[in-house]
Amino acid sequence: MSGVTPISPFASAKLGPITLRNRVIKSATFEGVVPDSLVTQELIDYHRKVAAGGTGMNTVAYLAVSPDGRPNGECLYQRDEVIPGLRKLTDAIHAEGAKASVQIGHAGLVANSKSNGVTGFGPSRRFNPLSFSFTPAAKESDIERVIEDFAKTALCAEQGGFDAVEVHLGHNYLLSSFLAPGLNDRQDKWGGSLENRARLSRECLRSVREAVGGRLAIVAKLNMVDAIPGGLKIDESLEVAKMIEADGTLDALVLTGGSSYGNPMFLFKGDGPRKDFAAHLPPFLRLGFKLVGKKFMPDLPFEEAYFESMARRYLDELDLPVILLGGINRLDTIEKAIADGYAFVQMGRALLREPDLLLKMQEGSQPDGICIHCNRCMPSIYTGTRCVLIDPDPIQTSGPVA
Template identity: 40%
Template structure:
């Protein structure tokens, strides 16, 4: 039986965890009509039963227009009963569950229903929208920002009502809050643009509203980028400065990530995107041509290496005393021990647990020391299939499970 820091309890604000392993919020593709499916419940129950201390339900949009695709969950009263089925299942296995709350801003595959351009930090050409007939985005007016911040607080309240133990505010990967934080995206000249302090003003407003709403009952964390990976994008020093601000604001923990959905998606995974497989799953001519461009953009010499965000994340560790959850290529027990020994408080895994939900228990029992995940990223191409996101090295999921659980 393994011992050491990895298997000791961890406290995040008002929440206690049984060990230091957390499942990352990675898009599951297991929603129908904006509601959870039985497949989603099974997915997270298996990870909880496999030993993880907390699992994270990915991309819970705080408003219908905050979704990035049509079937995606947006949190609302109708979703509470099926979400309660999910949280009860995870709690039944002795684990906690976090809801990743977010808003896509201009990063969306949907046309706005109100006829307006999608809102973002800055206006202009919108690469994602251009693929779906919405080529332009608009700069959000300062008067709209408090209203949007309140939608995050409302989403957190609903998550608490559904039985979640934590909320993770997504401030990375090119979604709305990241569109404000990224120096390459935010070109504003008002109080919400320019310096890091100004670019962080709206995300910090969101954090404060969420803390005020649920911070005494739930752990409240933020997912931030330590390296955006494109010319003009944010670097570790930006993340370190942001971490200090979020600590001062009262955040309970930070999840460290990197890469951007449009400019550098390969950095999210630390390895090349499976462009050929993604093209097979995209029926549109424009989408396939965009993937051809992606193939040309991604570095030719990129190859997976364990702990690929380590050098960036260690700079954030030096800047704050907040609990930091390390994410980025943790594939072995040696890697876990390394980052925990360097002062990180937990490790966050996605592909490794998709490949083997039992991995944490195997680490604990000493029957495995390394994940069998090959970082092929073929799971990314399965995200929008009828089966939902799955590891291609495992047996296929049951398609009958990917039907929405009825709401109330």
């Protein structure tokens, strides 16, 4: 025995200016219950249930920084009209003893312009297979606007009662795609060298920090690897993390990987839910998906805490608090992560499958989650995100809360 008392994952912990009741955060899993881009009772119920299950903080997914920054039209975006609903949502999460965070971002190349009714932009012109159209390259004025929009969105989150924001720097959403040499062909100060490719992420974080720093906790979700040809690789990602650490704009960094644009299964591991996904595609895309589905959405071997070996490099080389994410299902994994020095863990599917899992772990009645990583919840984002093994039926929404 070393005589050092291990830190309990279920003891309270500071995250920048706020204190969470424990070290487990519900990761952002797009809820798919806001057809009018306004908060609904179903969104509130979803988060109330998870908070009542014992999380330290819930991450609401997702508040786009502008209408064109939504992955699709049925997604919250920053504006005055959304604030009263956000207040009700955060009140419900707080009433259960958890803190509330919201993921903020711009979907960039992953935004479906047809569904949004407005065209967005990426670092360079690229094809979007979901809208079957090209996303143009951002103009300088678009870039200036998006940096301001991140500040506005952080302020909107604060007015909506959130305790934290999570800036999306992953999954080849806009800021992540600027980091990727194979997606960013720009010749100006936003492309080329790593310093240039990282500029937009750093500027957006600076803008968020200036808006709400010291009052709200600021977290970023950064890709370690995009796992696509020409994608960001771990050595460069680690350099970006060091630049961000030196900027002093973040309170913690959560590490992820994969690409909603080109390699979605890398985010999750486990079974590729091709059949469920195809069912949500328009008929003309369904045929194409039949041909390429196995390549785009393969089955990948799942293992507990599958990102840990990559995340460890950041833990070793940064002073910034690091949050471990990816395939965490067991109490012993959580305990080991905290003992190893991760500040927090984030959990997604395990809490979709069992919103009360943390309570069961704390009581000692169940140390392991029962999610089977079938990923059939993933396409349920189009019909109300849920574990379809428990709730096969789509969620009917009742309209925006008054």
